[in-house]
Amino acid sequence: MTLDTSKVSIKTSLASLFGKNLYEVDGDQLFLDELSQCAQEVTVREGSYIFKEGDPSDYVYVAISGAIMLERSTSKGVRHVFAFLFTGNLLGLSEFSVYSFSAKALNNVTVIKMNKKIIQSIFDRYPTIAKRFHQFTTHVLHYILDQMFIMGQKTAHQRLAHLILDMAHRIGHGTNRFFLPMGRQDIADYLGMSLETTSRGFSHLKKQGIINIENNYKITVLDSAALKEFADI
Amino acid sequence: MTLDTSKVSIKTSLASLFGKNLYEVDGDQLFLDELSQCAQEVTVREGSYIFKEGDPSDYVYVAISGAIMLERSTSKGVRHVFAFLFTGNLLGLSEFSVYSFSAKALNNVTVIKMNKKIIQSIFDRYPTIAKRFHQFTTHVLHYILDQMFIMGQKTAHQRLAHLILDMAHRIGHGTNRFFLPMGRQDIADYLGMSLETTSRGFSHLKKQGIINIENNYKITVLDSAALKEFADI
DNA sequence: CGAGCCCTTGATGCATTTCAACGAATGTGG
DNA sequence: CCACATTCGTTGAAATGCATCAAGGGCTCG
Structure with a gap:
């Protein structure tokens, strides 16, 4: 389970997540080294799922290439699509024990798969990174609020x-x-x-x-x- | 600027925010003491605003009693209501420098008003509390996702x-x-x-x-x- | 008692869904 | 390489849902 953090595509995606100057900040190289230990590059074929609603939410993913769709279905088969994700977007940041929606690959997709518990422990030691991560959450919140506005109006x-x-x-x-x-x-x-x-x-x-x-x-x-x-x- | 953290209504609201056994956890009494220094109980009259869209987001609020409505208006006067908040709900957790929506009191409301910068520095020293706080953000995310689902219904x-x-x-x-x-x-x-x-x-x-x-x-x-x-x- | 506010109800027209048929693109087997 | 099936998108017609316009009713407060 290792990740090549020198790869350009991975650099780009991580930068868009944790900040543009990730590689310039003091101590962040250490963080990246640790990250590469708990992370893994995974490819998912078109049409198959990265994770499904109800699966234990043990991993967090970052999209490297391809397009991903977040969806949920009711018991009666009605489907709702929450979002379309692309390079640099984050998936699976739930604090709950299971995912509350499914993530489907719209085409051939590569993602970085990170163990949530390990990444959590890394965050405890790198508060700057943790803060950036949580800022990302509120950015998502902001985006969804805009989306809700559009849905209503x-x-x-x-x-x-x-x-x-x-x-x-x-x-x-x-x-x-x-x-x-x-x-x-x-x-x-x-x-x-x-x-x-x-x-x-x-x-x-x-x-x-x-x-x-x-x-x-x-x-x-x-x-x-x-x-x-x-x-x- | 002091807060009576022994008041039952305040206890209830803080508990619903930071966890039920807030007062039992080691070191949390210290946190509460610090919180009481940067927090303030404020009452807002029916129909008036706790904060408005575009105001500098210097404070975070916790609802103690009453009902609050989060709303936003377009330049063309179209209004959208994002949420209704009640006892124990949190307002103003934006990472941005200004609020992206307004908070209106639907009836006479009391809130705890907390200075964001100070609370941020408190969080830096109490990682457990910070984590609970951020968990709350993802809970909000979860709730909004449900709301989006309904909007698509x-x-x-x-x-x-x-x-x-x-x-x-x-x-x-x-x-x-x-x-x-x-x-x-x-x-x-x-x-x-x-x-x-x-x-x-x-x-x-x-x-x-x-x-x-x-x-x-x-x-x-x-x-x-x-x-x-x-x-x- | 009357004014003002908010909610309800009715009528009408437009927007959207639903049902249905057709067309384009892709893939498969003869 | 050509029929054929399949999948996905488009288009039309009818039905339905919803917004808009308009009028009326109930409540509160001065």
């Missing part, structure tokens, strides 16, 4: 516009062309609408000349200002 | 049924009779629906014999099983 098409803007930002990193890793049904279950409404939303934005769609998944934002206006930001 | 009336069950649990504490501290508009802005739909939802549940309503605010759950069935849990 917007019409279905506006919510979709907001998702596209979010994806353009998180996947496209500023460029206006990106590849959606999830299907229409996933988006529908994320935004709380039907599959058909999602599809109509895409079609509508395309007809308006605001976005372009190739092959269902390849999206280009043609008029970013109009999209923002439409999303009512 | 099918019908408006189902969401309302969820809220009633939640209130029965949190205000009524198991009994089936409780007093709603918020108005129909607040509920509407919380569940992402119109005032009228909220009202119709209440009327519908009343006609079905599932709940009873006196004086608009006094609610009795007559058939808890039916209400759960309706909420589709």
Whole structure:
């Protein structure tokens, strides 16, 4: 169980988690050495689960590459998608003994898998790292609050516009062309609408000349200002 | 700026925050002594704000009595209600420099007001307390996730049924009779629906014999099983 | 008693879901 | 390499849910 912390992809992901200048701070190299002892690089194939709702929450994960979907289902089979995660995002930070949702790989995914108990003990000895970690939790809280706001306030098409803007930002990193890793049904279950409404939303934005769609998944934002206006930001 | 930590109401609230056996743990009396130095009991009149969105987030609050509503407004005047808080709930745990929402007193409220910087320094010296505090953050996360799940749920009336069950649990504490501290508009802005739909939802549940309503605010759950069935849990 | 506030109820139109059919892309076996 | 099945997305039509507009009722307080 060792982790190559000199690998660029891993560096990038850890930096986005614990702070950009992680490798510059005094004593952090020690932390990284310890981390590499309790961490492990794992690949997960498209469609399979990193962990499932109800599994003992023994590990914390950091996404290195690929796209992950957090979902939960009711006993009656109704599904809800909580989030889409990408490089640098953290999974499984529950304080509870079991995960309260499942994490599904939308494509081939690599993650860093860290033993929660060991990482906890590391945190006890590196309070600066622990603080950064907990700051991350409140950032997540902040993000979810925004998401809740969107869920409550917007019409279905506006919510979709907001998702596209979010994806353009998180996947496209500023460029206006990106590849959606999830299907229409996933988006529908994320935004709380039907599959058909999602599809109509895409079609509508395309007809308006605001976005372009190739092959269902390849999206280009043609008029970013109009999209923002439409999303009512 | 001193706090009477022997007062029963304060004991109860702190216990619900930091753990039930707070007063029994070794060294925690010391923590409480320090806390009492940086904390203050404050009363807030009905309708006024404990803090507002954009205020510098210098304080953390714990609700002692009364009901609090967390809300946010867009530039265009659209309001969203994030949460209703009661005895023992924590407010203002943002890691950001300003609050990202406002906290309004729904009735006369008393809170413990704690200086964030001082409490932070206390946490540095009492890691056990700090850990409990951060655990609380993830509990909030958990709660909000549930809320998001409900927001994605099918019908408006189902969401309302969820809220009633939640209130029965949190205000009524198991009994089936409780007093709603918020108005129909607040509920509407919380569940992402119109005032009228909220009202119709209440009327519908009343006609079905599932709940009873006196004086608009006094609610009795007559058939808890039916209400759960309706909420589709 | 009247004003003001909040809640309720009704009517109407728009947004969204649901049902259903079709089309595009992908993969499989003959 | 071509039918065929399968999966996923699109589109249309009908039904339903919800918001909006509008009016009325009950409560509280001056």
